[in-house]
Amino acid sequence: MRPLVTAAALAVGLALPAHALDLDNLSEAERATLHDEIRAYLLENPEVIMEAVAVLEERQSQGQAQADVALVRDNAEAIFDDGHSWVGGNPEGDVTLVEFMDYRCGYCRRAAAEVKGLLEEDGDIRFVVKEFPILGEDSLRASRFAIATLQVAGDDAYKAVHDALMNYSGSMNEAGFTRLADSLGLDANAILAEMDSDSVSDVIAANHALARRLEISGTPSFVIGDQMVRGFVPQNAMAQVVAEIRATE
Structure with missing residues (x-):
């Protein structure tokens, strides 16, 4: 379940402008509105989640490959x-x-x-x-x-x-x-x-x-x-x- 949650978060990052992700100064009402907008966007554009999953998997693969190179070098x-x-x-x-x-x-x-x-x-x-x-x-x-x-x-x-x-x-x-x-x-x-x-x-x-x-x-x-x-x-x-x-x- 966690990879899907992470991917959804990444999808939001891909779909929304940078300023929309700054939640520090939002009120509870604004926060709730933003959550509703994000949910609606993802329901209307589910392909964004798949794009985000692909990006996440690629990042994880690159990270594993780098870690493996270090393991091989050390042994x-x-x-x-x-x-x-x-x-x-x-x-x-x-x-x-x-x-x-x-x-x-x-x-x-x-x-x-x-x-x-x-x-x-x-x-x-x-x-x-x-x-x-x-x-x-x-x-x-x-x-x-x-x-x-x-x-x-x-x-x-x-x-x-x-x-x-x-x-x-x-x-x-x-x-x-x-x-x-x-x-x-x-x-x-x-x-x-x-x-x-x-x-x-x-x-x-x-x-x-x-x-x-x-x-x-x-x-x-x-x-x-x-x-x-x-x-x-x-x-x-x-x-x-x-x-x-x-x-x-």
Whole structure:
């Protein structure tokens, strides 16, 4: 309700001359008359409220974008170069795309194809994956398995497991992970032995702490250059953000 009230107030500001908004010296009768005139005007011209809502939303969006730039700047090292996240795409790319994701998130699964298309189309993007399990125990086990794979078997193995988990519909348990590892030619026993290690737990804890600082509460969420994009976005929208970042550099 409050955004509508604020928008109505803004609509009054757009519709009336500046002197009409100075209420300090109005009597109660004048005040009541002004309120009646404002109500009548808005009832006759309801499109003014929609115009005001659009202006208000644009101002709020600009304010959020500015706040996000500051958050990214203050947490840049943890976002772009934490030392524990997998880096793909072009490691020397001029723009970095960071994704906070959860393997059980349907929108993350949709976004995977969009990110893949973007990286294939634009060979100058560095891609960083932040394991951010937030959808229950299955999510947590999947992330533990993926991180353990990275720590035990390296970047290529992680990429294979990450892609497989994005399309995986089996059980998130030891038997399921063993079958998955075996299908990819990986040492399932070594990976499973690492899943509950402190080093894997530390990665997940660090990613969750970073997400809190960035005010990220859902997946997928992206950091593209100095901008944050919360929620699913198609490939063309991501490409547009990348182009805007390059244009300002």
